[in-house]
Amino acid sequence: MSSSAPYVPLPRWVDVGVLPAINLCMALIASGLIVLLVGENPLEAVRWLLIGAFGYEEALGYTLYYTTNFIFTGLAVAVAFHAGLFNIGGEGQAYIGGLGVGLAFLAFDSILPGWLLVPIGIVAAGLFGAGWAFIPAWLQAYRGSHIVITTIMFNFIASALMVYLLVNVLIMPGQMSPETRPFAEAALLPQMHEVLGWFGIETARSPLNLSLVLALLASVGVWAFLWRTPWGYELRAAGQNPRAAVYAGIRTRRLIVTTMCISGMLAGLVAVNEIMGVQHRLILNFTAGTGFAGIAVALMGRNHPVGIILASFLFGVLYQGGAELAFELPRISREMTTAIQGLIILFSGALAYMMRGTLERAWRWLALRFGGVAVPAEGEDHG
Amino acid sequence: MGDAFLAVLQVGDATLRVATPLIFCAMAGLLSERSGVIDISLEGKLLASAFAAGCIAAITGSAWLALMAGIAVSVSLAAIHAFACVTHRGNQVVSAVAINFMVSGLTVVLGNAWFRQGGQTPSLDATARFMPITLPLADTIRPVPVLGPIYAELISGHNLLVYVALAAVPLTWWVVNRTRFGLRLRAVGENPHAVDTAGISVTLLRYRAILIGGALVGIGGTYLAIAQNAAFGREMSAGQGYIALAAMIFGKWRPWQAMGACLMFGFLDAVTIRLQGYDIPGIGEIPVQFIQALPYVLTVVLLAGFIGTAMAPKAIGVPYVKER
């Protein structure tokens, strides 16, 4: 129609489906090359990975237990991301969330009944996680400090604080290893195999507990919050277009603080799974990199709860299967999963649009070659 | 009295040793950030180059080949970072996080596969390492009061890379403030449009800054594995890349101040060990963790604008898009 070359925009399904799939494939191919480099057969590795993740009775339970953690931290990163904030502090927020659970239970588990303790624990985990995110958020909103840097710093500060508290203050008297006393039975979350047992379903023992349900509820909650409430609307508006947000009368500073608190709260809920569900006492380093993994999960899941659940499951498979893999193929260590996370972040995050140009050209070629593709009217806005 | 003086010198000595990798990383971060690219991947590059140096030193027995390997690996990672966030305008933080993850995993995987020592590389002989150098006349001057011990204990007796680190600071200062490259570097981090309209390629300039930074981190990593220690150990960078980042911010993106911050953080680390179990009159025992967290706390306080202002280069974190 016009003299300029026809511009064929990519349909949404290519952008949302094909492009991420290509990126994930590139990450997995690169991972395969590493396996080759180590001197193992990638296909063999995949086989053991899958066996480890699904191959025996309690395997799936372990996989889902890891998945639970990743859902929480993935959601945490995603919520912040929608508001244009990069929360690298999930690790510290989860850790401090554990402190919340620990303090609450040390104080109350001997005096309060279980039906009250469990909600208190969950609330404490969320509150403490939110609190740890509040300070960097406030500094970003009102003092202009870079939230990426401050959240990194807060991870280290959290780590030092927890070591200090566990070694000097909260340690169980008369014990060497830095951990608290075990909490009362009543304060713990039921294991999934117990719960299923109530319904007459027999499953193998695994660390999987009711936190998975909480994680799924949180996913629904985050989805509803972001896409069904005015607060989520304002959050996304501010992340997409800060000027339009001001036009719409949104108070962006307050929004930064509340968003980060929600993000920190979600990260803090990792403690529900780990402390209330599995460890049953507060220990050092129970987060074990889960907070950081949330970044990869969110990027891979495109910051959407459904994507995050899928990505979390994939990461659960990687973590659980990775343990089996490391056992069966000693040349591959467990840390392979960390490397794969890195590759996924690289290809799905930093290089997310590397292939877009190629894909656009391919699509245009297909569109012209096979015709029948409606060429939408070109917008007259440019520059 | 003499003992106390010697103890002070020993703390100074330890400070230098701890501060060396921080200085390399801080100078690297400074170059990258002055060009407008956030560099959170210092940690990953440091760990990767330590691993490479540890491997090559173990295999070849040559410290110099190890150094070259350390630099090469770190520069390659820097190139990935530049490719992602300069060429493809990807998110600089995401790209750096990716690098840190990859390295954290890969060093253990490859180390384990190649050496089967749980992620460690084999211990090195003195010949495969950078060993302490006794400066000329150190032993002759030692008896001279005050100056003698300072020279012999504090200044002499470090390995080559410590001196390289100390030299890197004035060199960085000189490059940034006195050379054409430095002038353009400072400009591109503040206003890339001005650089572009002056007929200079923004992309090329940023690539160079990031790659040179990569080389510096590579020396730092090599130092960790084959000078300060006698082998690579898993996660041996232990957050030093982040501390260096904090030091650089604390030094307000200037070489001398950044070195000052590195030395201060190094000093904190050096005294931590000595203060353990020690009661300071009036205060009591200072928890180790408090001192460990101090660099981070100080940096946050600084960033919040409570002690002076830290003005980052204006264009930092923003991929350059030619306007109009």
Next chain:
Amino acid sequence: MTEGETVTGGGVAGAAPSPPPAIEFRDISKAFGQVQANRAVSLGVPKGEIHGIVGENGAGKSTLMSILYGVYEADSGEVLVNGKPVRIRSSRDAIDCGIGMVHQHFMLVDNFTVLENVVLGAEEGALIESSIEKARAELARLEEEYDLRVDQDAVAGDLPVGQQQRVEILKALFRGAEVLVLDEPTGVLTPQEAKQLFRILDALKEHGTTIILITHKLREIMAVTNSVSVMRGGEIVAVRRTQDTSEEELAELMVGRKVRTGERGEAREAGDVALKVGGLTVRDAQDVARVDNVSFEVKAGEIVCIAGVSGNGQSELLQALAGIMPLNNGEFEAMGRSFSPDHPANPKLMRELGIAHVPEDRIRMGLITDFVASESAILGYQRDPSFLNHMLYRMDYLFGHCRKLMENFDVRPRDPSLRSANFSGGNQQKLILARELERRPDILLVGQPTRGVDIGAIEFIHRQLREYRDAGCAILLVSVELDEVMSLADRILVMFEGRIVGEVDGRTADERTLGLMMANAHEGATDRVTEEARL
């Protein structure tokens, strides 16, 4: 309509073979998508002259200069420097051809000294010491020669804008520029600074530098140029020797003979005062008064248009009234509420009072391109209880609401789940208008309602605005399109450099008067210089 002039800058025909023009454009065309920014532009600029290029916003002046400086490449045509064809693909090429550019927004590194800024990109050798010293000597010479005085060791960001501009000129001269392009150079200057600039330009001309001056201020053209070309709609419509023309002629050429679209209403009685603005002043981050002591009223049932070349404070005025930009001085009353620096407005409150705002920049402010239409259709009203069922949005209702807006304002395609970015500019604008008008506001603030909108949509939008006016809405409309202003306005206020320089009755307005007012060249125009001299 194109004047039958030849388009060489005014070389005298028949004389001895005159030297080739310093800069010559031959048949330059450039399109962005479907917008033709330059259409077969041919123009020669004689050596050692000051040549002015005038035209309305979007006439293609900036595009032409960007082609000259290597920011864009032309689709067709060629550029000749001193008679030789050259290929300019980057700023570096332009500099090598001896072309210097003073951009409207200065390209200075704020924390660099003047010397460092001048040397950047023109260093000799790997160390800067010698270049700096050489520059110091060279700048001293230039200072002498052209009276271009600047403190060489001052930090650029601390200098007043007039001085910063001199640094830009020095940058170009230091690089050996023989042709200097200045893009709207006086937009940010005080009258005194502007006078000094013109003295400098004269001195440069005396020394043989060729100068291209892009401006919309006809008075400046008359004061300093030797020749002038007028651009309109991407074409050069006339070239004149300055001494042979007048501001009136240029204004007419610039604006063209515009056909009035739409019917004109008869004189009607306007209602009560709805919006009363008194002594309003808005300063930007650099503390420049973008809106300078502006006072006016808008009554219910009338459309008051603010005309003017863009960048003269209209945007800031609109944003201040919408509660987005804070006031620095003065006040305004709307819907019985009074706002002043001590009682600031905010967008949320203004909406609640029944003041709607259609922003000038729909992509950056009016909607969110990544949101689907039904979401963009509630921007600003996102907390309205009618959209909510307890705490959650009623999605069906939102879709229905959006579909209703789309039907009322003929937005196509009528798909509430389509991403806002996928609508054409005209349909985006109609959606925004629908959103803002649906609530029957008492006061409507509209900026550039038809920018980038196709003809059909323009008429539709104008019709809607008239209807709402007739229904009693007080409308304040900012537009740089004269024909739009003339076809809609009951009253026209002309803004120039932050002030209102004239008021015209909408029914009796003519292009010529308005054009002159927009250039502040009309009879009775108050010149800031003389005004300030009187004080």
